[in-house]
Amino acid sequence: MTITQPDDWHLHLRDGPLLAAVVPHTARCFARAIVMPNLNPPITTADQAVAYRDRILAARPQGCNFTPLMTLYLTDRTSAQHIRDAHASGVVHAVKLYPAGATTHSESGVTDLRRCEAALEEMERIGMPLLVHGEVTDPEVDVFDREAVFIERVLTPLIERYPRLKVVLEHITTEEAVRFVTLAPPRVAATITAHHLLWNRNQLFEGGLRPHHYCLPVLKRERHRQALVAAATSGNPKFFLGTDSAPHPRRAKEATCGCAGIYTAHAALELYAEAFEAAGALDKLEAFASFNGPAFYGLPRNAGTVTLVREPWRVPETYPFGDEVVVPMRAGERIAWRLAS
Ligand SMILES: NC(=O)N[C@@H](CC(=O)O)C(=O)O
Numbered sequence: 001m002t003i004t005q006p007d008d009w010h011l012h013l014r015d016g017p018l019l020a021a022v023v024p025h026t027a028r029c030f031a032r033a034i035v036m037p038n039l040n041p042p043i044t045t046a047d048q049a050v051a052y053r054d055r056i057l058a059a060r061p062q063g064c065n066f067t068p069l070m071t072l073y074l075t076d077r078t079s080a081q082h083i084r085d086a087h088a089s090g091v092v093h094a095v096k097l098y099p100a101g102a103t104t105h106s107e108s109g110v111t112d113l114r115r116c117e118a119a120l121e122e123m124e125r126i127g128m129p130l131l132v133h134g135e136v137t138d139p140e141v142d143v144f145d146r147e148a149v150f151i152e153r154v155l156t157p158l159i160e161r162y163p164r165l166k167v168v169l170e171h172i173t174t175e176e177a178v179r180f181v182t183l184a185p186p187r188v189a190a191t192i193t194a195h196h197l198l199w200n201r202n203q204l205f206e207g208g209l210r211p212h213h214y215c216l217p218v219l220k221r222e223r224h225r226q227a228l229v230a231a232a233t234s235g236n237p238k239f240f241l242g243t244d245s246a247p248h249p250r251r252a253k254e255a256t257c258g259c260a261g262i263y264t265a266h267a268a269l270e271l272y273a274e275a276f277e278a279a280g281a282l283d284k285l286e287a288f289a290s291f292n293g294p295a296f297y298g299l300p301r302n303a304g305t306v307t308l309v310r311e312p313w314r315v316p317e318t319y320p321f322g323d324e325v326v327v328p329m330r331a332g333e334r335i336a337w338r339l340a341s
């Protein structure tokens with residue numbers, strides 16, 4: 001199966017020596033990727049985004065023209081000038097909202113959206129999308145309900161208050177999110193990961209506790225997975241590919257308090273192909289992976305193509321990750337599709 005070369009609209013590449021470990025996995029398939037800014041410390045200025053972009057470019061394999069699309073990390077102190085500088089840099093394509101404490105490296109995130117009014121108004125004016133980790137951090141709210149409650153308490157008022165702001169609800173996991181995005185105006189879209197299309201929350205406890213299946217938002221019950229598959233394969237242009245590939249060293253995952261994130265970049269498109277094939281909707285993969293994202297971001301479609309062949313292969317148990325290793329999704333197991341090189 002040959003399709004227009006896809007892009008990854010939600011990706012974690014980390015930094016420093018780790019870049020060399022993960023950039024080639026993404027670059028072998030995707031032409032562009034929206035790179036998340038949740039480094040430690042986070043990417044909060046245009047200058048930092050430009051420097052981070054240069055480090056990513058330097059980690060590309062020779063002859064590869066993968067293009068990272070940079071993002072800024074929204075904080076309580078992000079000003080309208082920060083947004084103008086980001087826009088003027090020409091390399092920052094979006095701004096990311098992490099509610100403080102919601103996920104990995106969200107300590108510097110937003111404590112109260114009212115502090116971000118000037119920044120959000122400027123983004124609305126410029127047309128720069130707000131990307132959202134959509135979970136409340138209220139400890140009273142059940143961890144499986146945090147996305148649905150976020151939509152009700154935060155997202156619905158947000159899109160009313162900023163009537164032209166473009167918003168991407170990232171890595172959606174619930175039928176509530178699918179319904180919200182479907183009914184919202186065209187300026188509201190969502191990314192969907194391969195793991196949330198393939199797995200439900202039983203995978204967290206399959207024969208024992210599975211730290212490598214733990215991510216945020218956490219896997220949900222089967223009816224939610226089915227709603228995500230229906231959305232991804234519907235042809236609705238509001239839904240597009242974002243892997244949320246989030247590598248962590250094995251040591252940090254297999255720990256007393258294991259961190260959140262699933263590594264999928266080694267086989268991202270192949271995993272999506274499995275999910276679309278299982279739904280009898282392989283013909284819908286190209287729009288989801290290659291058309292809907294650029295249309296939302298106002299970018300051209302890629303000129304090249306990639307080819308997937310139906311040829312099973314076995315995923316390694318680990319990949320090198322700096323001085324450590326990362327355990328990829330499906331480690332030691334088979335994947336039905338292979339990317340032809
Ligand atoms: N998805 C995750 O579980 N983790 C991401 C952060 C995020 O996207 O929320 C990470 O940076 O590790």
Ligand SMILES: [Zn+2]
Pocket residue numbers: 103133170171216217
């Ligand atoms: Zn997130």
Ligand SMILES: [Zn+2]
Pocket residue numbers: 010011012036244246
């Ligand atoms: Zn993420």
